[in-house]
Amino acid sequence: MAGQIKCACGIDVHAHVIPHDFPSYLGAKVPTDWPSMAPAHECHRNVMIAGKVYRTVSDKCWDTAKRLEDLPGMGLALQVVSPMPELLSYWMAPADAQPLLRYLNDQIAGMVDESNGRLAGLGAVPLQDVDLAIRELEYVIKTLGFPGVEVGSNINGAPIGAPQFDPFFEACEALGAAVFVHAIRPAGMDRLVGPAPLQQVLGYPGDVGLAAASVITGNLLVRRPKLRIAFSHGGGTLGLLLPRLQQGWGVFPALKDSVAEAPVDQARKLFYDTLVFDMPTLRFLADSFGSSQLMIGTDYPFNFHDRTPVERIEAAGFDEATVTALVQGNAERFLARQKDTVS
Numbered sequence: 001m002a003g004q005i006k007c008a009c010g011i012d013v014h015a016h017v018i019p020h021d022f023p024s025y026l027g028a029k030v031p032t033d034w035p036s037m038a039p040a041h042e043c044h045r046n047v048m049i050a051g052k053v054y055r056t057v058s059d060k061c062w063d064t065a066k067r068l069e070d071l072p073g074m075g076l077a078l079q080v081v082s083p084m085p086e087l088l089s090y091w092m093a094p095a096d097a098q099p100l101l102r103y104l105n106d107q108i109a110g111m112v113d114e115s116n117g118r119l120a121g122l123g124a125v126p127l128q129d130v131d132l133a134i135r136e137l138e139y140v141i142k143t144l145g146f147p148g149v150e151v152g153s154n155i156n157g158a159p160i161g162a163p164q165f166d167p168f169f170e171a172c173e174a175l176g177a178a179v180f181v182h183a184i185r186p187a188g189m190d191r192l193v194g195p196a197p198l199q200q201v202l203g204y205p206g207d208v209g210l211a212a213a214s215v216i217t218g219n220l221l222v223r224r225p226k227l228r229i230a231f232s233h234g235g236g237t238l239g240l241l242l243p244r245l246q247q248g249w250g251v252f253p254a255l256k257d258s259v260a261e262a263p264v265d266q267a268r269k270l271f272y273d274t275l276v277f278d279m280p281t282l283r284f285l286a287d288s289f290g291s292s293q294l295m296i297g298t299d300y301p302f303n304f305h306d307r308t309p310v311e312r313i314e315a316a317g318f319d320e321a322t323v324t325a326l327v328q329g330n331a332e333r334f335l336a337r338q339k340d341t342v343s
Helices: 064-070 094-114 130-143 163-175 198-217 238-251 253-258 263-267 279-289 309-314 320-335
Strands: 010-017 036-039 044-049 052-058 076-083 119-123 148-152 178-182 229-231 271-273
Touching (some): 010 178, 010 309, 076 094, 094 119, 119 148, 198 238, 198 263, 238 279, 279 309
């Protein structure tokens, strides 16, 4: 097996946090989607949103010690944690969302402090109000010392490549903040036949693919060439959309005029996680986007996560240098970490 890595030295850029409890709403009228927690069974609790159980989760979502116990068996030295995407709360009034997100950011900071360097944080910002989001971004980067933020694939239906978010990404570039894009409330749910988990299984990759495409067609990295932005779930459907987008760019004058650089070239400047559960697909992503752009992602600690991310990369047939890049090196560039910070 080529490039096998024996040490637990991987960096996981896609893992989530849910606090043990949420703060009480301090305003006059509680927003419908203000989250709360309720007891479930054993070490589990129910995340309650709009009076319904949104998800039942284990204490590994908030218990730093239990989380750290699992990292060596997954081949990980560092895990980068971010809020469960539904908690980004873009649908709330900005004045309501901001204190909730500040609480989440502070909770993540506490876990990072407890971890003795084995966790890093990605903060949350209220992108439904770009000015407020920039202020929270500054708090996350300057005060908490996080390497970046997590954002949704769309903000109340507007894709992240839309022009209204450019001032936020300008601030991210200026602050050196990494941006990790996760699917949220995906489009097309009305076209799925089956139970609610299909949102995660099928809906998320579609929305992430469209979000990444919007960054390309919106020329975000042409304007912000130093921005480091990554997409969850292997970029979703982008890998299959990209040849069509590239061909269309060469065929349709309107596309050629509006997209400033070749879509394929732009796609190879983005980062992507490896959360595709399939070695041939992982090799396809490396061929499509470049092996320098892929990083471990697990979706830990939810049930639908990759429990052997390093083993999967090691078994995919890459050479040793590529394995090292996917397991650790590419994430170090994305997070702007020095080489000697992860042993």
